[in-house]
Amino acid sequence: MILCRCEEVTYETVRATKEKYQCDARELKLRTRAGMGYCGGRVCRPLLDKISQNKNERLESQVIPLKYQPPVRPITFQRMQGDHHG
Amino acid sequence: MDRINHHPILGERPKKEAVTFTFDNTTYVGEEGDTVAVALLSNDIRTLRHHEESGSARGIYCNIGHCFECRVTVNDIEGCRACLTVIEDNMKVESGKRLPNPLKQGGSFDE
Amino acid sequence: MSDLIIVGAGPAGLRASIICARNGLSVTVVDEYMKAGGRLLGQLYQEKDGEWWNGLQESERLYEEALSSGVEIKLGLSVIHIENSENAWTVHTNAELLTSSYLLLATGAAEAPQPIDGWTLPGVMSVGAAQVMTTVQRVKPGNAGVIIGISVLGSAIAMELDMAGIHIKSMVLPKKTEFNEEFANPLHVMESLSHISHLAPSKLIQWSSPLLKWKYMRNLSTRFFPKRGFKIWDFPVHLRKAALEIVGESKVEGVKVAAIDINGNPIEGTEEIIEADFVCIAGGLYPLAELAALTGCPFLDAAELGGYVPLHSEKMETPVDRLFVAGNITGIESAKVALAQGEVAAYSILQHATNHENFKEKVNRSVENVQQIRDQAPLSFNPHINEGRKKMQNSWNEWLNEHTKSSHLA
Numbered sequence: 001m002i003l004c005r006c007e008e009v010t011y012e013t014v015r016a017t018k019e020k021y022q023c024d025a026r027e028l029k030l031r032t033r034a035g036m037g038y039c040g041g042r043v044c045r046p047l048l049d050k051i052s053q054n055k056n057e058r059l060e061s062q063v064i065p066l067k068y069q070p071p072v073r074p075i076t077f078q079r080m081q082g083d084h085h086g
Numbered sequence: 087m088d089r090i091n092h093h094p095i096l097g098e099r100p101k102k103e104a105v106t107f108t109f110d111n112t113t114y115v116g117e118e119g120d121t122v123a124v125a126l127l128s129n130d131i132r133t134l135r136h137h138e139e140s141g142s143a144r145g146i147y148c149n150i151g152h153c154f155e156c157r158v159t160v161n162d163i164e165g166c167r168a169c170l171t172v173i174e175d176n177m178k179v180e181s182g183k184r185l186p187n188p189l190k191q192g193g194s195f196d197e
Numbered sequence: 198m199s200d201l202i203i204v205g206a207g208p209a210g211l212r213a214s215i216i217c218a219r220n221g222l223s224v225t226v227v228d229e230y231m232k233a234g235g236r237l238l239g240q241l242y243q244e245k246d247g248e249w250w251n252g253l254q255e256s257e258r259l260y261e262e263a264l265s266s267g268v269e270i271k272l273g274l275s276v277i278h279i280e281n282s283e284n285a286w287t288v289h290t291n292a293e294l295l296t297s298s299y300l301l302l303a304t305g306a307a308e309a310p311q312p313i314d315g316w317t318l319p320g321v322m323s324v325g326a327a328q329v330m331t332t333v334q335r336v337k338p339g340n341a342g343v344i345i346g347i348s349v350l351g352s353a354i355a356m357e358l359d360m361a362g363i364h365i366k367s368m369v370l371p372k373k374t375e376f377n378e379e380f381a382n383p384l385h386v387m388e389s390l391s392h393i394s395h396l397a398p399s400k401l402i403q404w405s406s407p408l409l410k411w412k413y414m415r416n417l418s419t420r421f422f423p424k425r426g427f428k429i430w431d432f433p434v435h436l437r438k439a440a441l442e443i444v445g446e447s448k449v450e451g452v453k454v455a456a457i458d459i460n461g462n463p464i465e466g467t468e469e470i471i472e473a474d475f476v477c478i479a480g481g482l483y484p485l486a487e488l489a490a491l492t493g494c495p496f497l498d499a500a501e502l503g504g505y506v507p508l509h510s511e512k513m514e515t516p517v518d519r520l521f522v523a524g525n526i527t528g529i530e531s532a533k534v535a536l537a538q539g540e541v542a543a544y545s546i547l548q549h550a551t552n553h554e555n556f557k558e559k560v561n562r563s564v565e566n567v568q569q570i571r572d573q574a575p576l577s578f579n580p581h582i583n584e585g586r587k588k589m590q591n592s593w594n595e596w597l598n599e600h601t602k603s604s605h606l607a
């Protein structure tokens with residue numbers, strides 16, 4: 001079952017990587033490339049967050065910083081020059 | 087797919103001007119105000135691109151600009167979202183293709 | 198440079214823009230969609246009093262009102278980065294740079310993913326995609342479809358499709374995965390649907406919702422659901438069937454479903470294929486808050502609000518100087534709540550920018566108004582929304598306490 005549509009990373013791959021390395025969300029993404037594709041993780045990020053959170057350390061009700069890298073939409077050189085479609 | 091001309095609450099669909107554009111070198115007719123995605127869907131075309139590596143067919147997923155599944159090349163500008171781009175007369179739209187040489191190999195940090 | 202940039206021309210952003218412009222601020226609204234209105238555009242349903250909520254019309258009204266109030270609205274422009282320096286915001290878009298003293302993020306919500314085998318096939322779309330096609334763009338998403346997911350969002354939109362004459366063959370639950378407990382368990386689903394029973398003129402749902410209050414009755418009512426599903430309007434809803442996989446070669450050809458037990462586990466030997474040329478995946482919504490993260494604003498993880506939400510007060514201020522939020526970025530609620538929150542944000546910004554006493558009063562009154570509207574909202578995406586709001590207010594107070602303490606020490 002594909003989790004990350006952009007990079008075609010499967011649930012099985014992400015799960016196995018998590019089990020093997022016991023890694024956090026960031027490392028999980030770097031290792032599998034899930035969430036690193038064109039959409040910037042807008043589609044699969046909630047799934048990856050869920051996998052990388054251990055049940056006993058849920059951050060629910062805690063104030064935390066959230067990491068996002070700019071640009072939040074991919075941008076091509078052509079479009080920087082002013083012509084913008086969609 | 088058919089347009090929804092009659093609607094019990096919204097009423098009749100207003101008449102729009104025809105707009106001619108090309109998709110992968112074939113000419114299609116859409117209506118003024120259509121997005122590329124809607125104009126193609128009304129011509130029964132769902133596949134907008136093929137995945138760069140696997141070549142699997144892809145179409146619209148979110149229809150509001152979030153997922154980038156619908157990205158096409160519009161007048162030679164790559165990475166335009168078909169669901170956010172409004173068609174214009176003589177617009178040239180091209181689908182994304184599977185790349186002959188994968189840009190990246192594996193991409194995993196696994197040894 | 199404008200006084201205020203608002204990202205998002207949905208109900209929250211537009212309402213805020215109108216109030217701020219009418220009170221003398223120069224306001225620029227940026228939205229990447231080509232039409233103003235945000236997710237309000239596709240909404241169409243009958244309210245408890247029988248009145249129709251026509252989002253397309255409401256959007257047009259707000260848009261016209263904003264323009265005539267002097268708001269500058271830039272559509273088709275995506276915000277990709279935000280920087281805060283020397284008392285000014287720099288907003289990077291895919292075509293130009295914009296600057297302002299104040300920033301209001303009203304970027305709304307995104308649909309939470311519900312992965313299933315075959316969900317990348319052309320013809321599979323999020324249920325919101327089908328909503329926009331049907332109600333805003335007036336083109337059929339397909340000739341015969343299956344909706345996977347019986348959520349509040351899914352049901353509201355399924356009825357929109359049905360109303361437009363689109364053939365929905367069936368609505369089924371998703372296969373149970375580690376991501377979707379609340380959407381794959383028949384009992385949970387029954388409970389969440391009871392909150393929108395007025396939208397479903399099906400005798401069965403209306404009749405069963407008061408009974409849902411008792412747990413044992415809830416068990417009973419699910420067990421007694423007819424094997425062949427029941428009908429909301431014209432399409433069958435199956436609380437005892439789950440989609441295992443979407444099938445097709447290079448586009449959707451059908452959905453493989455199976456009967457499930459009371460806990461949502463598939464029963465072997467009951468698999469069948471429902472033929473379809475489109476599939477809608479319906480789950481929940483989560484706040485689209487990536488731009489707030491770029492400003493360094495702290496976040497709270499609150500399931501009742503839909504996930505990670507930027508820390509904010511009920512006055513819509515954030516811990517970041519001159520940064521405000523409103524609408525679904527603060528938690529998933531209906532469009533009317535978003536409108537009311539836009540009003541709060543507007544008066545808070547006006548008060549901050551002008552220091553006028555009379556805006557203080559308006560802030561307080563508009564905060565009360567939000568709660569009233571929340572209590573009467575026609576759609577509630579989470580039955581525990583009030584708890585979520587309370588959690589947020591507590592976290593805000595704590596943050597404020599710590600912050601003022603440390604600044605006193607400094």
Ligand SMILES: Cc1cc2nc3c(=O)[nH]c(=O)nc-3n(C[C@H](O)[C@H](O)[C@H](O)COP(=O)(O)OP(=O)(O)OC[C@H]3O[C@@H](n4cnc5c(N)ncnc54)[C@H](O)[C@@H]3O)c2cc1C
Binds near residue numbers: 205239326
């Ligand atoms: C698919 C979907 C269907 C919904 N259906 C219903 C329904 O039927 N009934 C109901 O009550 N509620 C529904 N909702 C909830 C809906 O979010 C609220 O009703 C309401 O529209 C929220 O208003 P808002 O102003 O906060 O945000 P929105 O209305 O979502 O507007 C936010 C705007 O911000 C823009 N934006 C976001 N990021 C950027 C960026 N980086 N750059 C530029 N622009 C950006 C978006 O294009 C969008 O137009 C739905 C939500 C979704 C996602």
Ligand code: FES
Binds near residue numbers: 146150152153168
């Ligand atoms: S369909 Fe998702 S961005 Fe166009």
